[in-house]
Amino acid sequence: MTVLDTIGGTRLHALQHVVPEGSARILLKLEYENPTGSMKDRMALAMVAAAEADGRLQPGGSVVEYTGGSTGVSLAFVCAAKRIPLQVVTSEAYSGEKRSHMAALGARLTLVPSPTGGTTKALTLEMIEKARALASAPGSYWTDQLNNTDQLSAYDRMGEEIWEQSKGRVSAFVQSVGTCGSLRGIATRLRAHDSAVHVVAVEPAESAVLSGGASGSHKIEGTGAGFVVPLWTDDLADEIQTVTSEEAMASARRLARDEGIFAGTSTGGNVAVALRIAERLGPGHTVVTVACDSGMKYLSTELYSDEANRSSPSRKEQE
Numbered sequence: 001m002t003v004l005d006t007i008g009g010t011r012l013h014a015l016q017h018v019v020p021e022g023s024a025r026i027l028l029k030l031e032y033e034n035p036t037g038s039m040k041d042r043m044a045l046a047m048v049a050a051a052e053a054d055g056r057l058q059p060g061g062s063v064v065e066y067t068g069g070s071t072g073v074s075l076a077f078v079c080a081a082k083r084i085p086l087q088v089v090t091s092e093a094y095s096g097e098k099r100s101h102m103a104a105l106g107a108r109l110t111l112v113p114s115p116t117g118g119t120t121k122a123l124t125l126e127m128i129e130k131a132r133a134l135a136s137a138p139g140s141y142w143t144d145q146l147n148n149t150d151q152l153s154a155y156d157r158m159g160e161e162i163w164e165q166s167k168g169r170v171s172a173f174v175q176s177v178g179t180c181g182s183l184r185g186i187a188t189r190l191r192a193h194d195s196a197v198h199v200v201a202v203e204p205a206e207s208a209v210l211s212g213g214a215s216g217s218h219k220i221e222g223t224g225a226g227f228v229v230p231l232w233t234d235d236l237a238d239e240i241q242t243v244t245s246e247e248a249m250a251s252a253r254r255l256a257r258d259e260g261i262f263a264g265t266s267t268g269g270n271v272a273v274a275l276r277i278a279e280r281l282g283p284g285h286t287v288v289t290v291a292c293d294s295g296m297k298y299l300s301t302e303l304y305s306d307e308a309n310r311s312s313p314s315r316k317e318q319e
Helices: 040-054 070-082 096-104 121-134 149-165 181-193 245-259 265-281 306-311
Strands: 012-014 025-030 062-066 086-091 108-112 140-142 172-176 198-204 239-243 286-291
Touching: 012 149, 025 149, 025 265, 040 070, 040 149, 062 070, 062 121, 070 086, 070 096, 086 096, 086 121, 096 108, 108 121, 121 140, 149 181, 172 181, 172 265, 181 198, 198 265, 239 245, 239 265, 245 265, 265 286
Parallel strands: 025 286, 062 086, 062 140, 086 108, 172 198, 172 286, 198 239
Antiparallel strands: 012 025
């Protein structure tokens, strides 16, 4: 057994306190239980292992990727365990904890500035082009996460875990869209078991391109590339819901204070939308969503800054 065998098998937890009476139950897949605190450990291992198996990544070669952080941390973990050099293109738009984690695991970082301080289409495209240039070096393998279908097998397995852990009781599945790999892989597996599973895609309200809106800047890390990502298909989701950065952050803080679940902004967005769906479906139904990563990755950001925590009412204050 290696450290990579600790990936997956995360728990499915029923929310206890934030779900109003009269709503469906909400089950949260605790992906922060993975080694680096993120569901991206699954896809990083799948991408690297597939490239090793078919020769795209040769012995002595290196890996290149652009990332908002969690994929980079997961690749750094996988590459460290396999002793593969890694070059990451990222930005100060994403948390310092993620950059420090990547560097600690041995990744070499190239930073791209963000004029808005958030994720935008222009930033994503610039990071992609810098990664493309780095990947032109001999022996380099570019995982190119937005176009890489090798990740789907990892999320297919995650979907199977959800089905087994829920005992086949999934009325709706809610997930935010980054690369779209997790939504596509999990939804496909759940629908293979039950075609009636209602799939809800979540995207930032400030950059609601899947909903037909304009591209913009937002602060829900790991989601909302600013354009329709290649792994997205129009028949993938039964509906698309938007959530603002502010709403996602407030939801994440509430999870921490009222449930003891310490997660990131995309998780907050997932739960905010899951609550809407649960209210609509009502008792007797089950909504499943994902705690994508740990709040430990965001301690220095607006999400969990001292000011944000002081301005968020405690549970007793809310009551």
